[in-house]
Amino acid sequence: AHIITAVIGSGVLSLAWAIAQLGWAAGPAIMLLFALVIYYTSTLLAECYRSGDPETGKRHYTYMDAVRSYLPGTKVKLCGVIQYANLVGVAIGYTIAASISMRAVRRADCFHYHDVRGRSGKDSCKSSSNPYMIVFGVVQILFSQIPDFDQIWWLSIVAAVMSFTYSTIGLGLGIAQTVANGGIQGSLTGLSVGPGVTSMQKVWRSLQAFGNIAFAYSYSIILIEIQDTVKAPPPSEAKVMKKATGISVATTTVFYMLCGCMGYAAFGDAAPDNLLTGFGFYEPFWLLDVAN
Numbered sequence: 001a002h003i004i005t006a007v008i009g010s011g012v013l014s015l016a017w018a019i020a021q022l023g024w025a026a027g028p029a030i031m032l033l034f035a036l037v038i039y040y041t042s043t044l045l046a047e048c049y050r051s052g053d054p055e056t057g058k059r060h061y062t063y064m065d066a067v068r069s070y071l072p073g074t075k076v077k078l079c080g081v082i083q084y085a086n087l088v089g090v091a092i093g094y095t096i097a098a099s100i101s102m103r104a105v106r107r108a109d110c111f112h113y114h115d116v117r118g119r120s121g122k123d124s125c126k127s128s129s130n131p132y133m134i135v136f137g138v139v140q141i142l143f144s145q146i147p148d149f150d151q152i153w154w155l156s157i158v159a160a161v162m163s164f165t166y167s168t169i170g171l172g173l174g175i176a177q178t179v180a181n182g183g184i185q186g187s188l189t190g191l192s193v194g195p196g197v198t199s200m201q202k203v204w205r206s207l208q209a210f211g212n213i214a215f216a217y218s219y220s221i222i223l224i225e226i227q228d229t230v231k232a233p234p235p236s237e238a239k240v241m242k243k244a245t246g247i248s249v250a251t252t253t254v255f256y257m258l259c260g261c262m263g264y265a266a267f268g269d270a271a272p273d274n275l276l277t278g279f280g281f282y283e284p285f286w287l288l289d290v291a292n
Helices: 002-007 010-046 063-070 073-116 130-143 153-181 199-216 220-227 237-270 285-291
Strands: none
Touching: 010 153, 010 199, 010 220, 010 237, 063 073, 063 220, 073 130, 073 220, 073 285, 153 237, 153 285, 220 237
8 A cells, every 4th residue: 555655646647648749659668668667676675675684684764774774975965865856856746736636626616617607707717826835735734743644554545545546537537538539549659740849849748758657656765664664574574565566566557557548548649738637627527526
């Protein structure tokens, strides 16, 4: 549950856009490549949890503890800077994603309100995401004051269920749209160079697609902290972690493939950057509210 919670984040909803940039040929292949890379690097990192003997050696409770046991001073500082820069970046990303989701709920309800009553003035549904960012930030600060918040065992289970819920909703809406279209959209090479899309824009969008897929798999930075929750041997934590990582990466990759490919099949090269907040869909509004 810890690993699935860490892996499946809001990045899953941008995979349709990523595949749209790369096409049917390269998109799924790149996703499989990143799955193999994250699994391989995670197995290597799992071996770093203990120094010496894999069952009785000294434990390293955090990523930085593990780094200190294998690398000298300057490299430790460099790894620390990289880790915390990554965590800050991820925190900023999720703050923005949360604010966009909250704004999407308001916008979907506003659109539905005008449609039901036959009223015009949908331009009034536009709003800024800044207030929502502030609200989310304040709530996070309050939650961070809870003692031993990371030790609440059921929290990861709830988070994993929530992740699967909004991902499944996005998948279901993609399938529904594909059926409504009467066929599969998209091409082997993805977004084509032509009017409105220059060669340089194609390159940059492809690189951004790589980044989106990589972000969707970025959990190894907290793998040691997750491994520290594994019960003591036998077997060693590394063996348990490798097995858990394999199951989790396989599960999430299948889910990623389904969500990304069905989103691309539904919208083709016009796939939104987020299936739920990019408003590829407006109805059913209550389902979008639940997902966001």
